[in-house]
Amino acid sequence: MNNFLDISTTSKEHLRSIIDQAQAMKTARNGRPKGTPDDDMPLDGRMVALIFEKPSTRTRVSFDVGVRQMGGQTMVLSGSEMQLGHGETIADTARVLSRYVDLIMIRTFEEATLLEMAEYATVPVINGLTNRTHPCQIMADVMTFEEHRGPITGRKVVWSGDGNNVFASFAHAAGQFGFDLTFTGPPPLDPERDALEFAASKGHPVTIERDPMRAVEGADLVVTDTWVSMHDPQSAKERRHNQLRGYQVNAALMAHAKPDALFMHCLPAHRDDEATSEVMDGPHSVIFDEAENRLHAQKAIMRYCLGL
Ligand code: CP
Ligand code: NVA
Numbered sequence: 001m002n003n004f005l006d007i008s009t010t011s012k013e014h015l016r017s018i019i020d021q022a023q024a025m026k027t028a029r030n031g032r033p034k035g036t037p038d039d040d041m042p043l044d045g046r047m048v049a050l051i052f053e054k055p056s057t058r059t060r061v062s063f064d065v066g067v068r069q070m071g072g073q074t075m076v077l078s079g080s081e082m083q084l085g086h087g088e089t090i091a092d093t094a095r096v097l098s099r100y101v102d103l104i105m106i107r108t109f110e111e112a113t114l115l116e117m118a119e120y121a122t123v124p125v126i127n128g129l130t131n132r133t134h135p136c137q138i139m140a141d142v143m144t145f146e147e148h149r150g151p152i153t154g155r156k157v158v159w160s161g162d163g164n165n166v167f168a169s170f171a172h173a174a175g176q177f178g179f180d181l182t183f184t185g186p187p188p189l190d191p192e193r194d195a196l197e198f199a200a201s202k203g204h205p206v207t208i209e210r211d212p213m214r215a216v217e218g219a220d221l222v223v224t225d226t227w228v229s230m231h232d233p234q235s236a237k238e239r240r241h242n243q244l245r246g247y248q249v250n251a252a253l254m255a256h257a258k259p260d261a262l263f264m265h266c267l268p269a270h271r272d273d274e275a276t277s278e279v280m281d282g283p284h285s286v287i288f289d290e291a292e293n294r295l296h297a298q299k300a301i302m303r304y305c306l307g308l
Pocket of ligand 1: 058059129137263268
């Protein structure tokens with residue numbers, strides 16, 4: 001049994017085999033009608049709890065569909081409707097759920113909640129996003145890059161905008177998969193030091209370049225995300241827009257990257273804030289492949305967790 005808590009805490013070898021298995025499972029499904037089960041049903045008879053303390057479209061639907069395609073069943077639980085939101089400890093919740101289900105995926109606020117769930121659960125736990133990281137997303141992003149451009153090792157990835165939870169998982173991935181990552185954004189929204197230290201400790205320090213035009217020179221991939229995350233106070237919105245306006249991914253910025261650079265965004269997007277619709281719907285964009293690959297990547301992550 002394995003947890004999938006972060007890209008930084010999963011071995012390089014396991015990360016690689018998850019991506020390769022995800023791609024193989026995607027290929028095997030090609031041409032099959034939507035909604036039909038896979039040939040292989042490794043989750044037959046298994047129950048998966050999907051806990052959400054924050055909203056979700058992609059994570060919720062892709063995990064739910066992924067479990068069903070592999071022959072398992074799901075239970076989608078909203079944090080606020082569970083005793084979790086009314087004083088029961090995470091540890092007790094973890095112990096109880098472990099008596100009923102075979103796997104737990106949780107999207108929550110504090111990383112401590114995820115870690116406590118993993119510590120006390122006797123079944124594997126998957127991180128479906130915390131305030132600090134979003135590892136399932138970046139597994140799908142690495143898979144998407146490689147599907148379009150081959151191995152990501154040694155390539156240049158540029159993040160423009162807020163140094164948030166999705167960026168932190170990119171920094172972990174830079175260290176584990178061995179790519180060059182540049183962050184461009186205003187100093188108040190710099191990434192957390194831990195994520196930068198992890199990438200540096202693996203020999204792939206993140207470059208910080210305040211000028212977005214210079215940052216994207218030679219980029220194979222340009223990435224951004226919302227300027228205001230779910231855990232950020234809504235009161236920060238106006239200030240963030242003022243701080244980040246110059247880091248919008250638009251056609252002028254993409255013109256400074258390599259001609260065949262890809263553009264990614266984990267979605268949901270605020271169109272024409274962090275990225276223009278021209279870029280999101282343009283020839284560089286692979287945003288919907290990214291969203292699709294959440295399904296395939298997470299199916300492989302669940303198999304890894306359950307040793308199937
Ligand atoms: N990208 C992502 O995790 O989307 P949701 O918030 O819709 O799950
Ligand atoms: N950074 C965003 C990602 C959403 C998928 C958030 O945490 O709200």
